Amino acid sequence: MMTSSDVIVVGSGLIGTSIAYRLAHAGYSVTVLDQAAPGAGASGSCDQAIFLQSKKPGVHMELALSSRSLFDTLEDELDADLEFKADGGMVAIENEQQWAFMESFVARQREAGIRIDLLDRAEARQAQPLLADSIAGATFSPMDAEISPLLLNAAYATAAERMGVKLIRNAEVHQVIDDGTAVCGVVTATSSYSADVVINAAGPHAGRLARLAGVNTPIVPRRGAILITAPAPRQIRGVLLSAQYVAAKHLALRDEVPFGVGLSLGQTAAGNLLIGGSREFVGFSTRVPEAVMQAIARHALAIVPSLGNHRVIRMMRGFRPFTGDGLPIIEVSRPGWVTAAGHEGDGIALAPLTGQLVLDLLRGSGPAHHFLESLSSLRPSLSTQSQPHQQIATGDAR
Numbered sequence: 001m002m003t004s005s006d007v008i009v010v011g012s013g014l015i016g017t018s019i020a021y022r023l024a025h026a027g028y029s030v031t032v033l034d035q036a037a038p039g040a041g042a043s044g045s046c047d048q049a050i051f052l053q054s055k056k057p058g059v060h061m062e063l064a065l066s067s068r069s070l071f072d073t074l075e076d077e078l079d080a081d082l083e084f085k086a087d088g089g090m091v092a093i094e095n096e097q098q099w100a101f102m103e104s105f106v107a108r109q110r111e112a113g114i115r116i117d118l119l120d121r122a123e124a125r126q127a128q129p130l131l132a133d134s135i136a137g138a139t140f141s142p143m144d145a146e147i148s149p150l151l152l153n154a155a156y157a158t159a160a161e162r163m164g165v166k167l168i169r170n171a172e173v174h175q176v177i178d179d180g181t182a183v184c185g186v187v188t189a190t191s192s193y194s195a196d197v198v199i200n201a202a203g204p205h206a207g208r209l210a211r212l213a214g215v216n217t218p219i220v221p222r223r224g225a226i227l228i229t230a231p232a233p234r235q236i237r238g239v240l241l242s243a244q245y246v247a248a249k250h251l252a253l254r255d256e257v258p259f260g261v262g263l264s265l266g267q268t269a270a271g272n273l274l275i276g277g278s279r280e281f282v283g284f285s286t287r288v289p290e291a292v293m294q295a296i297a298r299h300a301l302a303i304v305p306s307l308g309n310h311r312v313i314r315m316m317r318g319f320r321p322f323t324g325d326g327l328p329i330i331e332v333s334r335p336g337w338v339t340a341a342g343h344e345g346d347g348i349a350l351a352p353l354t355g356q357l358v359l360d361l362l363r364g365s366g367p368a369h370h371f372l373e374s375l376s377s378l379r380p381s382l383s384t385q386s387q388p389h390q391q392i393a394t395g396d397a398r
Contacts, residue, residue: 045318
């Protein structure tokens with residue numbers, strides 16, 4: 001027996017469930033298929049930052065700003081506690097070389113509409129007393145925020161199901177149905193599903209899934225690891241990154257920064273410290289070497305020495321969907337097949353807007369439609385950054 005709906009979404013992470021929710025809200029019948037369950041992939045193995053100030057002026061920044069505006073009312077819209085806190089964010093600057101770059105960086109961010117200040121050592125330590133005496137300074141933006149990705153993922157899934165979305169767990173897609181002119185469905189191990197449109201929202205698995213549809217989608221997995229401590233009293237204001245984190249995210253610094261390590265520090269509502277992180281191209285290898293965890297810890301301690309007083313209780317690892325130019329791919333890749341993946345470290349920040357982007361794509365118009373030309377897989381920036389380890393100029397950090 002074949003189950004039919006207007007749209008099939010493959011992937012029930014933040015991106016997939018935000019799309020399902022927005023389409024159902026607009027009146028589409030939607031079926032969501034996932035090889036596991038909501039939060040079992042990248043959306044359940046990341047930090048909680050909604051970070052704006054690290055974005056490059058241009059499309060990347062405009063997307064982030066548009067999506068950020070949606071978070072302020074999202075708890076009411078989804079009728080859920082998402083542990084959303086608009087406490088701002090900081091980027092710690094460790095040395096004079098980073099300071100020189102950040103001066104120029106802050107000027108460009110201000111021109112793009114970001115409220116951001118460059119703080120000297122004393123000002124930075126007053127705002128975030130746990131910072132090391134040795135830092136050169138920091139940036140601070142009140143526009144940055146944080147949210148629980150697991151709660152957000154669950155809230156999108158629950159709200160979508162309330163509107164009639166069928167969410168099928170443990171349903172890995174093994175085959176794509178093609179009527180000769182367009183994709184018109186998929187097959188899992190136990191069932192077949194038909195639809196007018198199939199949406200590839202499979203995150204780091206999007207490239208593999210696309211091949212089943214005869215589509216080349218240049219998305220590869222980039223592994224990351226985060227150390228998690230036992231609960232502790234509140235001590236971190238907002239989210240704290242290091243300038244090295246920004247470089248590790250956007251630059252191919254494999255020699256200069258082993259394992260792509262850069263500090264991302266936040267604290268959950270329960271008090272656990274999330275100490276990240278690393279960025280490695282190792283396929284889907286799940287074994288994180290001890291050397292990676294040691295490198296994360298050393299870098300974190302150099303910026304926040306008091307972290308040495310906390311006990312790490314576990315390590316979290318996941319795979320980010322990497323495109324190479326910092327932007328996702330959102331397009332009709334062939335008739336009946338839509339790609340909505342490749343957000344890498346911006347899945348949380350861009351999740352609310354992505355649902356609207358896909359809705360506008362299907363309708364051919366809407367408030368976010370003007371972004372779509374820049375998110376095509378044919379964009380020049382994607383073809384020039386297609387190699388995962390290609391060196392990117394320092395001035396192009398986003």
